[in-house]
Amino acid sequence: MSLRPRSRAPASGIDLDLADVRAAQRDPAAFATLYRRYVDRVYGYCFYLLGDHHDAEDATERTFLSALAAIDRYRDEGATFRSWLFRIAHNQLANALRARARRREAPIDAVDEPGIATSDPARLVDVADEAHRLRAAVSRLSDDRRQVVVLRFVDGLTAREIGEVLGRSEGAVRVLQHRALRELAGILDPTR
Amino acid sequence: MSHPPSVAERLDRAVDGVLDGLSPVVAAASAGTAPEARRLVELADGLCSSLVAPPASPRFEARLGARLAAASVARDPVAWALRHPRRLIVTGAVGSAVGVGVTAYAVWRSSRRAGGARWLIHR
Numbered sequence: 079m080s081l082r083p084r085s086r087a088p089a090s091g092i093d094l095d096l097a098d099v100r101a102a103q104r105d106p107a108a109f110a111t112l113y114r115r116y117v118d119r120v121y122g123y124c125f126y127l128l129g130d131h132h133d134a135e136d137a138t139e140r141t142f143l144s145a146l147a148a149i150d151r152y153r154d155e156g157a158t159f160r161s162w163l164f165r166i167a168h169n170q171l172a173n174a175l176r177a178r179a180r181r182r183e184a185p186i187d188a189v190d191e192p193g194i195a196t197s198d199p200a201r202l203v204d205v206a207d208e209a210h211r212l213r214a215a216v217s218r219l220s221d222d223r224r225q226v227v228v229l230r231f232v233d234g235l236t237a238r239e240i241g242e243v244l245g246r247s248e249g250a251v252r253v254l255q256h257r258a259l260r261e262l263a264g265i266l267d268p269t270r
Numbered sequence: 271m272s273h274p275p276s277v278a279e280r281l282d283r284a285v286d287g288v289l290d291g292l293s294p295v296v297a298a299a300s301a302g303t304a305p306e307a308r309r310l311v312e313l314a315d316g317l318c319s320s321l322v323a324p325p326a327s328p329r330f331e332a333r334l335g336a337r338l339a340a341a342s343v344a345r346d347p348v349a350w351a352l353r354h355p356r357r358l359i360v361t362g363a364v365g366s367a368v369g370v371g372v373t374a375y376a377v378w379r380s381s382r383r384a385g386g387a388r389w390l391i392h393r
Contacts, residue, residue, distance in 0.1 A: 106342030113338055117331055122323025135330050142334060146341055209320035216321065231317040234289055237282050249278070255285070256278040259310040266313070 095159035102149050109146050116160065117142070119233050120167050126228040127171050127221075137174050141167040161239035164229065168243050175221070215265040223258035226251060277307060284311045288318055 093099075095115070101108035120141055125134035144166050152162055216227055222244070229235045229243060237251040244251065275283070280303045287297030288311060298311040 107339065109338060109342055110335065113335065117334070118323055118325050121326035121330075125324055126321075131327075135326070135334075138326065138330075139334050139337070142338055143341060146338055208316065212316055212320040216317070227317065228321070230285065231289075231314070231321045232323050236286070249276075252276075252278040252282045256281050256310070259281070259313055262317075263310060263313055 093154060093158040096154055099149065099152060099154075099159050103152070106146065106149070109149060112145075112159070112163075113142055116163055119160075120163065122232050123164065123167055123228055124171060124174075126216075126232060127225065128174055129217075133174055133178075137167065137170045140170045144170070157242045158239055161235065161242035164233065164235065164239070164243040168225070211266065212262075215262050218265055219258055219261060223254055223261065226254045227258050227262075230255060275302075277304065280304070281307050281310060285314045288315050 095112060098108065098111045098115075102112060117138065121134055121138045124137040124141070125131065128134050128137060141163070145163055148166075152159065157165075216224060219227065225244060226240055229240045230237075235243070237255065238248045240246075240251045241248045246254075280301050283301035284294075284297045284303050284307075287300055288294055292300070294308070294312045294315040297315075298308045301311075303311060
């Protein structure tokens with residue numbers, strides 16, 4: 079299976095976005111750089127949690143407008159810019175999910191197939207089937223476990239950053255991740 | 271005294287390795303995960319490949335980009351004007367035109383009032 083390394087904050091905790099954040103604080107037009115860098119990731123996070131393109135667009139729009147309005151208040155005090163941004167997205171998602179708590183339908187099953195680098199049709203079908211199975215399994219997780227899985231494997235955030243987004247400790251996120259992976263393994267292979 | 275890393279902590283380190291592009295076997299070994307947790311590292315590798323963020327539609331991206339650009343201008347009109355000399359000239363010209371208009375209106379109003387007052391005195 080091909081791997082696609084995610085962009086992660088370095089272990090030292092240096093925020094690679096900081097220079098762009100400073101620029102956006104001086105000149106709001108420079109926020110465009112941060113917007114272009116994160117629009118797909120924030121949208122992906124919203125889509126995986128809401129399961130609907132239209133709702134995901136609404137939540138993404140609110141996230142970026144709120145972030146632009148509050149960019150002056152962002153301070154480099156431990157939390158990276160992207161965990162700050164995803165925290166805003168998380169709050170928007172919480173509002174959206176509360177508003178339609180009872181009418182969520184199988185969300186992430188509808189995601190388009192990722193590009194697969196193989197020309198063998200049989201292999202192509204196998205990989206697509208596996209991806210479909212995994213996404214269907216993730217959609218059965220509880221909201222908090224699904225959020226951890228999406229933030230970790232779709233958006234590439236560290237356990238510490240996810241803790242900042244969800245308002246939990248790094249250790250609690252690791253435990254949630256462990257439980258989510260164990261639950262997924264159980265869903266995918268109930269005999270084990 | 272430091273505690274040995276927990277199962278969840280070792281697994282997280284292995285996931286870090288997978289996200290950095292290591293094979294699940296290497297990531298699990300370097301993180302020192304227990305044999306029963308290795309299948310979870312393989313699962314993490316599968317998730318890494320299968321869960322891809324669906325891109326936002328270009329139309330939505332462009333529309334939101336335009337809204338943000340407009341919002342950033344509205345947020346700081348002085349900085350917006352100062353950033354480019356041409357904008358400064360336009361802002362100056364608009365400001366002058368408004369100033370001339372307001373002055374002309376004030377002169378016109380005061381002349382009308384003065385005329386009215388004269389008419390009252392002559393009555």
